[in-house]
Amino acid sequence: MTIASVVDRWPDSARIFARYTLGCASCAISKSETIAQAAAGHGAGRVKLDDLIGELNVFADTGKLPEGAPPAPSLAAKGVPRGMAEQKGVKHVIAVMSGKGGVGKSLVAGLLAVGLKRRGFSVGVLDGDITGPSIPRMFGVREKPMSADGKTLVPPKSRGGIPIMSMNLILPSEEEAVIWRGPMVSGAIRQFFSDVQWGELDYLIVDLPPGTSDAPLTVMQALPVDGVVLVTTPQALATMVVTKAVKLVKQLGGDIIGVVENMAYVTLPDGGRLEVFGPSQGLKLVIASNAPLMAKLPIDPAIARDADNGDIENYTSPETEELVENFMTVAPMKGPPD
Ligand SMILES: Nc1ncnc2c1ncn2[C@@H]1O[C@H](COP(=O)(O)OP(=O)(O)O)[C@@H](O)[C@H]1O
Ligand SMILES: [Mg+2]
Incomplete structure (x- = not known):
């Protein structure tokens, strides 16, 4: 599967990818890449593919994130503007x-x-x-x-x-x-x-x-x-x-x-x-x-x-x-x- 399709289905899996320095789940490169391609290409080949897949499978089956997973990206990081627009009338x-x-x-x-x-x-x-x-x-x-x-x-x-x-x-x-x-x-x-x-x-x-x-x-x-x-x-x-x-x-x-x-x-x-x-x-x-x-x-x-x-x-x-x-x-x- 591509990273994008995994994150699309299980949004919180982005936090697991982030643990493996594949945190750029929304960027264009990793979007089209499969997990294996990204693991080989990023993080200077240091990404342990088996461990990553293991954690993803646990998450998909049980909804549990591994310990130490980074917090969910904030809306601001996703480009959501802060503060509401106003219109008094x-x-x-x-x-x-x-x-x-x-x-x-x-x-x-x-x-x-x-x-x-x-x-x-x-x-x-x-x-x-x-x-x-x-x-x-x-x-x-x-x-x-x-x-x-x-x-x-x-x-x-x-x-x-x-x-x-x-x-x-x-x-x-x-x-x-x-x-x-x-x-x-x-x-x-x-x-x-x-x-x-x-x-x-x-x-x-x-x-x-x-x-x-x-x-x-x-x-x-x-x-x-x-x-x-x-x-x-x-x-x-x-x-x-x-x-x-x-x-x-x-x-x-x-x-x-x-x-x-x-x-x-x-x-x-x-x-x-x-x-x-x-x-x-x-x-x-x-x-x-x-x-x-x-x-x-x-x-x-x-x-x-x-x-x-x-x-x-x-x-x-x-x-x-x-x-x-x-x-x-x-x-x-x-x-x-x-
Ligand atoms: N109940 C309906 N009967 C006939 N045509 C409809 C009906 N609902 C929507 N349409 C037509 O279907 C098309 C899509 O509707 P639209 O409101 O533009 O959908 P959306 O905004 O969800 O993409 C339009 O051409 C619309 O006129
Ligand atoms: Mg419409």
């Missing part, structure tokens, strides 16, 4: 997260914003997912943010009056965004929070980068997130991504306020339901996250169409109404809408 920051891409995370972020706006709350959307321009596209926003004073940015607004901030509105091409590294992304997102004129907002909905690695983690660390909404699809539960995502939020001391099962089924012309991605995992999802199921959203061609056409603000369905109603019962709230 924003009452609540809600992060929307998913273990993997393509499950409808951006869509749920958009639907929540639209639903809350319809109910009279002031809402903004911070697109922290730079893997694609889903948020600007779904709201039909193309203008670049403006800066009058050279210090703060005025975010463009959707037709319905929702301010939107996204890296995808600034970078010249989509390709450019994907080569950004985690710390750069989180630095930019901090600024999108603190240096943007959001005005008075009841809720700022943050579309987090997908996955359970450094990208969503650094964003979560940089912003004062009040609650996390976890989005998944029925088949994702089987792949452990949900468990990983839940662990990540807990590690950060975050609070999952609800889970959304997206693409749960499709309604057939005869009214029947076809569970395209297998049976609903709603109950298991609730158990895994220890949070309420806020909605089971069907696959609906109208959602895809409206999202693609920048018309998400015109979309409504009983299921998305339920999503927003349930959100309001669990979401942190300070007073009535302004």
Whole structure:
């Protein structure tokens, strides 16, 4: 196995590698190297491969680290910025997260914003997912943010009056965004929070980068997130991504306020339901996250169409109404809408 794959699966094993002077578990060289290659190439050949493998096996089997293993690397060492960004006008920051891409995370972020706006709350959307321009596209926003004073940015607004901030509105091409590294992304997102004129907002909905690695983690660390909404699809539960995502939020001391099962089924012309991605995992999802199921959203061609056409603000369905109603019962709230 490569060092990267071991550390990915058992994060604390990095501490064992560090004992053997292979501590650079996150650097590019050792990432692609197998344990044997790294042992031969680093530490001037002094690394005792058998001992290392032995300790790793003990750790994998029992979860016990050898005595004398160095402490876990601090978040600061991982490039996580210290201190939270501030934004006085924003009452609540809600992060929307998913273990993997393509499950409808951006869509749920958009639907929540639209639903809350319809109910009279002031809402903004911070697109922290730079893997694609889903948020600007779904709201039909193309203008670049403006800066009058050279210090703060005025975010463009959707037709319905929702301010939107996204890296995808600034970078010249989509390709450019994907080569950004985690710390750069989180630095930019901090600024999108603190240096943007959001005005008075009841809720700022943050579309987090997908996955359970450094990208969503650094964003979560940089912003004062009040609650996390976890989005998944029925088949994702089987792949452990949900468990990983839940662990990540807990590690950060975050609070999952609800889970959304997206693409749960499709309604057939005869009214029947076809569970395209297998049976609903709603109950298991609730158990895994220890949070309420806020909605089971069907696959609906109208959602895809409206999202693609920048018309998400015109979309409504009983299921998305339920999503927003349930959100309001669990979401942190300070007073009535302004
Ligand atoms: N319930 C749904 N019905 C129909 N299309 C959906 C649904 N959920 C998501 N989609 C579509 O699937 C694609 C991926 O959704 P997106 O929200 O961008 O996923 P993520 O942000 O998790 O990567 C988008 O084109 C979106 O419009
Ligand atoms: Mg997305």
